Amino acid sequence: MTQERIGGYKVQQGENVTIEVVATGVNEFVTASLDNSDLSEAGSAPARFPFTVTKDPGQEHLVDVECQFDATAANNAQYQIFVQGSGGGRFSDFTIPRSDLDPSRTITFVVV
């Protein structure tokens, strides 16, 4: 796995990818989706969402991470996304602060 930019990666077919969401100052109110299906949480604190790259080269997987800040969340609360690939690399990705007007992010994984 290589990081092209924040929210954009190049991956190999068959590679195992894990998206980790670290909640700070807020409970772990987060879900993730892959392409056209739910992405199951494999662990909590921090939340981990694994998936395997199944598409062909030239195509891309799309992941959406939806976060929620409840009214009691700390003013400096945030979600920090990390992306890790079995082919190597653990990358710091989007930061979603409580002040964010749209606490969701889309991450693209282009298969090469």
Add this chain to the structure above:
Amino acid sequence: MSFLSKLLLQCCFALSLAAVAIAQENKPLTLTAPPDKTAAIKAEMEPKATAAAHSLVDNHALHPNDQLQLSLGSTIVAYYVALTKATAQKPFTAASVAADTARTDKQLGASASSNAGSTSVVDRPGIAQLLGFAVEHGAVTQNIQGNTVTFSSSPYAIAAWLGGGDTAENYQKYGNSYGRVGFSANFNLNDTSNPALNATRKQLNEWSAKIRLGADHSGRSKGALNIFETKLQPVLQKVGTEKTSILNAIFGSSPELSNITNEVLKKIPPLLEASFTRDNQIAAVSKTIVDATFEELQHVTLSADTQQSIATFVEQFERDSAARVLASKDLDSAIADLAKRPSFSLAYLQEQPAIGKNYSVFKFVYEQSTGPQISANVSASLYHHPDRTLNQDTFRDFTASVEFLQKIARSPFFHDPNNKDSMSFSLNGRYERMPENQGIKGKKADIAVAGAKFEIPVGAGVTLPISVTYANATELIKEAHVNGNFGITFDLDKLKQLVSK
């Protein structure tokens, strides 16, 4: 024209209509937005683009050397939602995060038993608010020690600080153990410009330790997570999956979304000139995101099947996005109800009054907020070194106090609908038995105090408390009297939030 000719003509007309209809059904969606709808479609993209611009600009300001953070998914979905319903323009609603400004359970300033700078006669447990390093600025009253500063912390805060922050992981590890305990110290404040300079032993008024006895009812608790899993998670999951379903239907078989993001990102850096104000940067970045994304999407073509899939997902996405807004409110409401459950704590306070001997207070604190907020304290205090010449014994006093607090209405000083700060009115009473006053001329052993307090939020993070108190005596004077107190309370958390915006 013969009947046969008419019939033939009608058949031909019907067939041609059917052919047109079939052709329209199978016509690929070129995504070239109708010129007369361009402005309307861009208007629907704009809120999501502005949200993305906010995030990008603020993150860049904090970390100028890091990569720019741009997520286009929501803006692109907004484009397809607008395009799909181009004939019936409705604003695309997104879940907004209202700032928490509605709390009245947060103890600001000195505890009720401290003589200085306090307009409270009853303490609140407030342990949840002690999680994380908190600095509190005390209220000003008529007392000569009216300026105070209180520093608060907890073992959890220290453990979290050492362990990488107040993360869900650390909260799960330490929240129910170290998080039960909190400490605070209250100092006289001579130099208001630099409160930390006053944090010396000589300036110390009071220090205290509290331990929560009951379960964690905060928004960080397992109970709150269970509420999330029931009330919001299902619809949040649906919204996310519908969003990726729309994007996957359009871009899944090519790296197009990645390419579009790269193209839009190329146009951003010149807009982040340091000489531009934050608002100007956000406006410029938002407009560029809308225009550049719109332009890029004009080149995307879709099959009829994909068009049909998008229409289906868009309909579900809109329905579930609206449901998400309601579910978010339900979540906040349920977590607020959770926090209102009765809470108990024990507190130890060491008082160092300017006049008189030092003493320790052992206090039981109860609070519930179902209906009017009720706080009750029962305490006993002991002198460290009783002065026999002043009729003092080791046992100093017994105190029982209660407060009823009712929120009244939203503050008239606020025009922002997201600001939930409300005015509140409270009644309080306290009874104190002080044996050392027994038989002493000019003093009373039984002291009763009753008061009323009206708090008006006058600005974000700034509250004006006004209180009237009647007492049949004080610990030093036998005479009944009425006091009027007023001050200004600053909530530094809220002020910091404003500054960060």
